[in-house]
Amino acid sequence: MIFANFEKLKNFLETPIEIVIIPHQNPDGDALGSTLALQLFLNKLDHQTSIVSPNDFPDFLKWMPKSDEIIIADKDFNSAYQAINKADLICTLDFNHFSRTPILSSLLQKSKSSFLMIDHHISPDNYAEFQYSDEHMSSTCEMVYNFISAFGEKKYFDKDIATCIYTGMLTDTGSFKYESATSTSLRIAAELIDLGADKTDIHRKLFDNNSFDRFKLLSCCFKNLEVIEEKKTAFTFISNEEKEKNNFKKGDTEGFVNYGLSIENVHFSTIFIENKEEQMVKISFRSVGDFDVNQFARKHFSGGGHKNAAGGKSLLSMEETVKRFREIINIEHP
Ligand code: 5GP
Ligand code: MN
Numbered sequence: 001m002i003f004a005n006f007e008k009l010k011n012f013l014e015t016p017i018e019i020v021i022i023p024h025q026n027p028d029g030d031a032l033g034s035t036l037a038l039q040l041f042l043n044k045l046d047h048q049t050s051i052v053s054p055n056d057f058p059d060f061l062k063w064m065p066k067s068d069e070i071i072i073a074d075k076d077f078n079s080a081y082q083a084i085n086k087a088d089l090i091c092t093l094d095f096n097h098f099s100r101t102p103i104l105s106s107l108l109q110k111s112k113s114s115f116l117m118i119d120h121h122i123s124p125d126n127y128a129e130f131q132y133s134d135e136h137m138s139s140t141c142e143m144v145y146n147f148i149s150a151f152g153e154k155k156y157f158d159k160d161i162a163t164c165i166y167t168g169m170l171t172d173t174g175s176f177k178y179e180s181a182t183s184t185s186l187r188i189a190a191e192l193i194d195l196g197a198d199k200t201d202i203h204r205k206l207f208d209n210n211s212f213d214r215f216k217l218l219s220c221c222f223k224n225l226e227v228i229e230e231k232k233t234a235f236t237f238i239s240n241e242e243k244e245k246n247n248f249k250k251g252d253t254e255g256f257v258n259y260g261l262s263i264e265n266v267h268f269s270t271i272f273i274e275n276k277e278e279q280m281v282k283i284s285f286r287s288v289g290d291f292d293v294n295q296f297a298r299k300h301f302s303g304g305g306h307k308n309a310a311g312g313k314s315l316l317s318m319e320e321t322v323k324r325f326r327e328i329i330n331i332e333h334p
Contacts, residue, residue, distance in 0.1 A: 033168025058251020
């Protein structure tokens with residue numbers, strides 16, 4: 001474990017303190033699984049904990065243990081403010097720049113508390129005294145497994161913690177298929193099953209729980225799909241109108257970008273999704289092989305992420321954004 005100041009943190013956690021745990025904006029299975037697992041563990045050490053999420057999370061994650069107690073900052077800013085202000089320790093999980101929690105970033109910047117970062121994205125900012133950052137990890141959940149293990153092997157694990165960690169590992173590795181899922185990740189997954197994670201039930205709750213509206217939205221994604229064969233690129237988009245027509249709910253477009261990569265000879269897939277609330281086009285990029293979508297997202301679309309999975313945004317209209325994308329692809333992608 002590449003961990004800055006681990007012994008000091010262990011000492012710090014010897015007496016009960018107030019702790020707040022924060023996932024990134026639009027939390028996914030890994031962000032939520034890791035924050036919940038860490039909270040359940042810290043509660044066992046008798047700390048006072050709360051999770052503050054910048055905004056709400058998708059319904060398909062709402063079954064997760066204790067997820068109903070999460071404070072949603074954009075719905076209840078007062079509680080979020082109080083939790084952060086009184087915290088002795090602020091844990092930021094599955095992100096490494098305050099810009100990934102826009103609504104909380106100025107609060108975090110001003111805070112005098114100690115920070116713990118557990119994260120697997122590249123180029124971490126330098127705000128955490130206690131830092132476990134490793135871009136080679138499959139998921140933040142796998143890191144939380146290592147973190148809890150470092151406190152006492154299997155002593156602190158239970159069914160709920162195992163369930164949360166398994167969920168994040170599963171969702172962040174495309175069901176263990178991405179290169180980032182190593183043989184160690186699979187050994188940990190096996191341990192988690194032995195510790196009580198019900199793999200069949202978790203899988204069903206995450207993936208076999210679609211609304212019919214979501215399927216209709218998926219059909220828009222297919223209708224709008226374009227393949228640029230010579231660039232091995234597929235892209236599609238979903239407009240506000242299509243979202244509204246199909247009663248869009250948070251999380252409904254999760255995973256849509258991956259379909260592009262299932263087309264033969266396509267190595268790079270992109271989806272543009274209009275977001276009325278945030279007045280932007282949110283973009284997801286996925287690749288297989290060497291094409292580095294993290295660099296691509298950073299350079300052109302104010303984003304980032306990992307080599308094969310990244311996100312970004314555009315403040316232009318959908319039409320202008322797609323036009324710009326075509327121009328970039330023409331020059332840059334082989
Ligand atoms: P997704 O496409 O599923 O939203 O995100 C894929 C990956 O890219 C995730 O690891 C996510 O944290 C990261 N990511 C998504 N959007 C952004 C962004 O706007 N900025 C940065 N730095 N990372 C992002
Ligand atoms: Mn993650």
